[in-house]
Structure formats: C-alpha cells, structure tokens
Amino acid sequence: MALPLALGGQDLIGQARTGTGKTYAFGIAMLQSIGKPRKNRKKPRGLVVVPTRELAVQVSEDLVTAAGKLGSRVLTVYGGRAYEPQIEALKAGVDVIVGTPGRLLDLIKQKHLDLSQVTSLVLDEADRMLDLGFLPDIERIFKLIPAQRQTMLFSATMPGEIVALSRKYLNRPTHVRAEHDSGEGETTPQVRQLVWRAHRMDKIEIVGRLLQANGRGLTMVFCETKRACDMVAEQLDTRGFAVAAVHGDLGQGQREQALRAFRNGKIDVLVATDVAARGIDIDDVTHVVNYDCPTDDKTYVHRIGRTGRAGRTGIAVTFVEWEELTRWKMINQMLGLEFAEPEETYSTSPHVYSELDIPEGTKGVLPHANRSRAGLSAERIEDLGETGRVRGRGGRRRDERDERPARTPRQRRRTRGGRELADNAPAETPEVELVDAKAEETPAIFTPDEIQAAAAEPRRTRTRRGAASSAIEQALTEAPEAPVKTTRSRRTADTEEAPIKTARTRRTVAEPVTAHEPEVAAVAEPAFTTPPAPVRTESERIVPASPFAVIFQSPDLATDDDDIAPSAASERRQQRRQSRGGGGNRRRTG
Structure with a gap:
C-alpha cells in the first residue's frame, strides 16, 4: 500500500506490525528514484537513519539484496568501527548511506560526508530514536539536507512526538497504517x-x-x-x-x-x-x-x-x-x-x-x-x-574455562642472609636429632632372626623433647659421678653443676644441664626404666598484712586549754545578737 505512494515521491508515515516488510517498502522506492550509479556522482543521494548498530547492518543487507540488478553502492556507518574504511568508501563514492545519528554527525564534522545532494530521507524506527534522545541530532541532520526532498518515517508504533515531528519537517505526509482483517491490536496475531x-x-x-x-x-x-x-x-x-x-x-x-x-x-x-x-x-x-x-x-x-x-x-x-x-x-x-x-x-x-x-x-x-x-x-x-x-x-563460558593455561613451575632461589647463593655453594647441614648407630646400620633386607630380636626388645617411649633426652642419657652414661636431681623446681639457687658436653642437637650451642631441664634417670642397661615421681615440696605460706591495720597515725598537738574554733553559722548568730542589742540601747537612750 505504501509502495505506490513512495514511488510517486510523496512524503508518508508508514505504520505496520513488525515482520511485514517495511524495509523493502521504502528501500525499493529509494533505489528506484536514485537510479543506476554514475562515475561522476560521489555524493550520496539517499540517507537512512536508524537507532541501533544491529539494525543498520540488517537494513544495509536488505538494500544490497534489493539493489542487486541496479548495482547501487550502499555504505553502512555506525560507531564502534574504525573511521578509515568508511572514509575511503566515501571518497570512492556511494549512492545510499545507512547509519546511526552519532557517526553521521562525526563524519559531517570532519568534512568527509556531504549531504547537500540527498533527495530521499528515511527514518526507520523513529519512535525508538526519540526514546534514546536522538531528537537534537535528527533536527541537525534535517537542516543539512536540501528542502526539496522526499521524507519517509516508518515504525511499528507511532506516538504523538512522531506526529509532531512530521508536521514540522514533512510536506503534506500521508499516514499509511496496515492492519489485520480481524481488527486486532498492534501485536502480531501469529x-x-x-x-x-x-x-x-x-x-x-x-x-x-x-x-x-x-x-x-x-x-x-x-x-x-x-x-x-x-x-x-x-x-x-x-x-x-x-x-x-x-x-x-x-x-x-x-x-x-x-x-x-x-x-x-x-x-x-x-x-x-x-x-x-x-x-x-x-x-x-x-x-x-x-x-x-x-x-x-x-x-x-x-x-x-x-x-x-x-x-x-x-x-x-x-x-x-x-x-x-x-x-x-x-x-x-x-x-x-x-x-x-x-x-x-x-x-x-x-x-x-x-x-x-x-x-x-x-x-x-x-x-x-x-x-x-x-x-x-x-x-x-x-x-x-x-x-x-x-x-x-x-x-x-565452559570452553573458555576448560582451556586454562598450565601453571609455570615456581623457580626457587637459594639465599643466605638475604644474598643469593651460587649453585656450587656448600649447603648448610641441617640440625638433626641423634640416632643410634644400630639404626643407621640397619640393612635394607631383614632376616627372621633380626625381626624376632627387634620384637623382643622393648620400644622406647618418645618424650616431648626426644633429642634433649637422648643427649642427657648419653652424658649421664659417660659421667656417672655427676649427681642427678630427683626434685623438680622452676629455679633453684644451687645450680652450680659441671657443664656436660653434648653432641649437636636442635640447639645451636650445647647448654649446661640445669634444674629446669627434664629429669632423666641414668641408664645402666639397654632396658628403659621409668624415673621415680618427683616429690613436691610446698613453699612457706606468706600471710599478707591486714588491709585495715593502722600504718601511720598523726600526733595530737591539741591541749586542754585550747578553745574550739566556732563555726561560720555560730559566728553569724553572734553577730546578729550584737547588732540587736546595740540598737535597743540606742532607742532607750533617745
């Protein structure tokens, strides 16, 4: 219905449901009025303004399909793409431009696009452009286009703002509205x-x-x-x-x-x-x-x-x-x-x-x-x-999560005192606990006799400080004359004991055995005997002084001849009595 009017060059407002072919309604009429491309014609003759980038791509594809026999040059311009390909295409010459308002005004400002020869203007989805705030840009584009032109507005919905815009910029437009025979609303009946x-x-x-x-x-x-x-x-x-x-x-x-x-x-x-x-x-x-x-x-x-x-x-x-x-x-x-x-x-x-x-x-x-x-x-x-x-x-997405790159192995550096060591530097020997020589010479394969002997030998219980206990046992075995303390106390005054030389254990420097070290009985036989329980001696109980005791008492310097100092209230009463007595005597004498 709108195609004959558009071919006649009239301004029109097309309103129809989505999916009814509005793009071809204005596209065929625009391409027919422009005609075949010419070599000396580089400025565009047709302009289609759309609100979104995706719609610009789709309209361009439809126009290219419709202009297959004519060979019209259609260019799509919108934001998010590089300027250089669009500028080169404009210099080579185009017949129809499809774009968004922002990129169109940018190219016009850079003087790469000239709209002085546009004879057909189409606003597709015009109500959406008003919702997105494109009305000032649309008005600027209208001022850059010659007054003698054909203007067409197409949309599925036509609010009052579009009607007001048509009265201002369109010349006696015809409103074409396609409805279903059943008289249903704007929704698609299918x-x-x-x-x-x-x-x-x-x-x-x-x-x-x-x-x-x-x-x-x-x-x-x-x-x-x-x-x-x-x-x-x-x-x-x-x-x-x-x-x-x-x-x-x-x-x-x-x-x-x-x-x-x-x-x-x-x-x-x-x-x-x-x-x-x-x-x-x-x-x-x-x-x-x-x-x-x-x-x-x-x-x-x-x-x-x-x-x-x-x-x-x-x-x-x-x-x-x-x-x-x-x-x-x-x-x-x-x-x-x-x-x-x-x-x-x-x-x-x-x-x-x-x-x-x-x-x-x-x-x-x-x-x-x-x-x-x-x-x-x-x-x-x-x-x-x-x-x-x-x-x-x-x-x-799932495929992106599965393609994670493998972790690179961590490179460790050897340092000592904050300085990096060379590869051939001698490594510091770790401090280890003392191990019996018998355990060090144990072969990798055990015989049945060795297994029975190991089972018959009683196991040694592991104490909290295993290294210190083994060192003290060895020291006591070598020096039996050293006395062994049987009582445990936190600190005693009599700690003058001969220092015992011990092998290197977890402690860096061998320390003398004092009263606060754990007590270990002398071992005469390989069998381990439990040391006697220590006898706890209670210290003398100190009873603190009573907090109510008199610590200092000031001396009493007063004597019997001293008078008690009058209070302020008694002094005021004495003054009142004196004033009354004096006044009465004066009245009697007068």
Whole structure:
C-alpha cells in the first residue's frame, strides 16, 4: 500500500506490525528514484537513519539484496568501527548511506560526508530514536539536507512526538497504517502469548525447561538491564545451553559475533536487552521470553515481534513478578489483551508442561546427550578496528574455562642472609636429632632372626623433647659421678653443676644441664626404666598484712586549754545578737 505512494515521491508515515516488510517498502522506492550509479556522482543521494548498530547492518543487507540488478553502492556507518574504511568508501563514492545519528554527525564534522545532494530521507524506527534522545541530532541532520526532498518515517508504533515531528519537517505526509482483517491490536496475531506470574528465583528454572520443549527452534530472552542479561546468560551456559549475550556494554565485534552465531545456528539462545528488540529479523525464531516485564506497551510489541515474522508462528512467554502487576495491567489495558490477572506459575506447575509441549520429567539442566551446538567460540570474532576500550563479557563460558593455561613451575632461589647463593655453594647441614648407630646400620633386607630380636626388645617411649633426652642419657652414661636431681623446681639457687658436653642437637650451642631441664634417670642397661615421681615440696605460706591495720597515725598537738574554733553559722548568730542589742540601747537612750 505504501509502495505506490513512495514511488510517486510523496512524503508518508508508514505504520505496520513488525515482520511485514517495511524495509523493502521504502528501500525499493529509494533505489528506484536514485537510479543506476554514475562515475561522476560521489555524493550520496539517499540517507537512512536508524537507532541501533544491529539494525543498520540488517537494513544495509536488505538494500544490497534489493539493489542487486541496479548495482547501487550502499555504505553502512555506525560507531564502534574504525573511521578509515568508511572514509575511503566515501571518497570512492556511494549512492545510499545507512547509519546511526552519532557517526553521521562525526563524519559531517570532519568534512568527509556531504549531504547537500540527498533527495530521499528515511527514518526507520523513529519512535525508538526519540526514546534514546536522538531528537537534537535528527533536527541537525534535517537542516543539512536540501528542502526539496522526499521524507519517509516508518515504525511499528507511532506516538504523538512522531506526529509532531512530521508536521514540522514533512510536506503534506500521508499516514499509511496496515492492519489485520480481524481488527486486532498492534501485536502480531501469529504469536501465541502466555503471561505468567512467576517468582524471581524460579524464573531461570522455568526457562531451562522451556528450552527443552518439543519443536523449539531459536529462542530470544529479553532482560531489562545489562547485568541481568549477563547473569541469565551465565546461568543458562552453566546448565548446558549454547547461549550468548548482546547488550550495550559489549564491543561491536562481540555483538556481531553473537548475532552471526545465532543466525548460523551455532547457538540457539540469545539473551539481549532492548537493543536487539528493534528490527532484528532472524529466521526460525520460535520462542520469545520476556524474562523481565516490559516497561511499556511499545516495548512489549517490539519484543514479541521477533517471532512469528513473515507469516510464521511463534510463542511469547512473559514473566510478571508480584511487584510488577500494576505495570503489566497498564500494558494489558493499552493493548487490549486478556491477561489482566496472570496465572500464578512455578516450574513444577502442570500447565507449564502442557501449554509449551514439554516432555514429562524434564528438568532445568540440558542432558549431555543433547548438547550438540558448536557454541559461541566456534564463530570467529571479526577485527573491526573498534574505537575506545574493548569491553569483555560478564562471565567465561565452559570452553573458555576448560582451556586454562598450565601453571609455570615456581623457580626457587637459594639465599643466605638475604644474598643469593651460587649453585656450587656448600649447603648448610641441617640440625638433626641423634640416632643410634644400630639404626643407621640397619640393612635394607631383614632376616627372621633380626625381626624376632627387634620384637623382643622393648620400644622406647618418645618424650616431648626426644633429642634433649637422648643427649642427657648419653652424658649421664659417660659421667656417672655427676649427681642427678630427683626434685623438680622452676629455679633453684644451687645450680652450680659441671657443664656436660653434648653432641649437636636442635640447639645451636650445647647448654649446661640445669634444674629446669627434664629429669632423666641414668641408664645402666639397654632396658628403659621409668624415673621415680618427683616429690613436691610446698613453699612457706606468706600471710599478707591486714588491709585495715593502722600504718601511720598523726600526733595530737591539741591541749586542754585550747578553745574550739566556732563555726561560720555560730559566728553569724553572734553577730546578729550584737547588732540587736546595740540598737535597743540606742532607742532607750533617745
């Protein structure tokens, strides 16, 4: 319906559901009016402005397909790519430019792009550009284009701001609105809609079971925020699904890698924000899941419009939490739907299996036998010469976690006193405990007689200080005249004993045997005898002085002849009596 008017050169406003072919409606008319390319024509004649980078790529591909016989030169410009290839293409000459407002104005400011010969201007998804705050940029682009031009606005939803913009910049536009014969609202009739009231902690389990439904193809899951998008993608990847995320915090190369892998079937689940809800046309999308409730009716229409395109059918499932019921009732009322009171649903609810055709007994984890997708890593990421910092994904995928590099062996250095030693430097001999010579000469193979002799010999008990005990035993054996203390005390005054030379043990310097060392009885025979128990002597009990005893008493210097000093109150009373007595005598005498 809009194609004859567009071929006639009239300004128009096209409104139709998603997936009805709006791109070809304005693309064919633009290419037909521009005609075949010429060698002396280098400035563009057609301009298409889109809100997102993904939509710019898709519109360019559709225009290249439509201009296959004409050979028109179509250039795509958007942010996130290097400037040099775009500048070289502009110098070589183009016929149609498809781009986002920001990069278009950058090229105009650098004087690489001239819009003075544009005869056809198209604003695709114009309402979305107003939502993103592109209205000042759009007005600047309108001022750079000649007044004699054809202007077309296309979108699935047409708010009042678009109508006001059309009155200002369009010349007697014609509003073309395509509706279904049944008179339904803006939603696609081929899409079966399901709205459930679900709990936040149970939604990921429902999605895991939904992705195992019979006949499911490609699936898109929409989230409200970038952080929620990364979280859902990571959890689905942990459950075994081939998934990728698309949102604004990722680099342009990563976003295009995810979309290519989704189109090629290397992944079957795409988790995205509303950046992928506009104009993205991907075949075989059978299910759309609104993981977070949409903010308004227009967002809901564009989200569920990713499925059921070009006459196909699809299923759209929307999760509404308890605190989002008021928002959903507004959307339901604006679109005229029948889901004012969503049904309370959990992952174990029977209607989840019946309405989505999920096999009984399915859990939220994909079995290993069904994990046949190649995954996102199988799609090569293209080097686009991205400007700015390269952003990474929120979490690592399974294949990235498995390919961890091996740890390098740790290089140890020999140091002494903070200085590094050479390889041929003599190593310091460690201090070891004394070992019997018999134990050192034990052969590697024991005879039966040696085993019986070792079993008959009583074992020595290990004390707390084994090295010191063995050294003291040997010293006492060699010097029997040294007296052995039988009482234990912490410290005694009589410690004048002859020092005993001992072999090197854990202590660096041999110390004399004092009273605080452990007591060991002299060993006359190989058998070990238990030393006698020490006799504890109680020290003299010291009774402290009474705290109430008089330590110092001051002498009494007063005598019997001394008068007691009057108090202040008694002095005041004495003064009053004297004043009264004196006054009375004066009155009597007068």
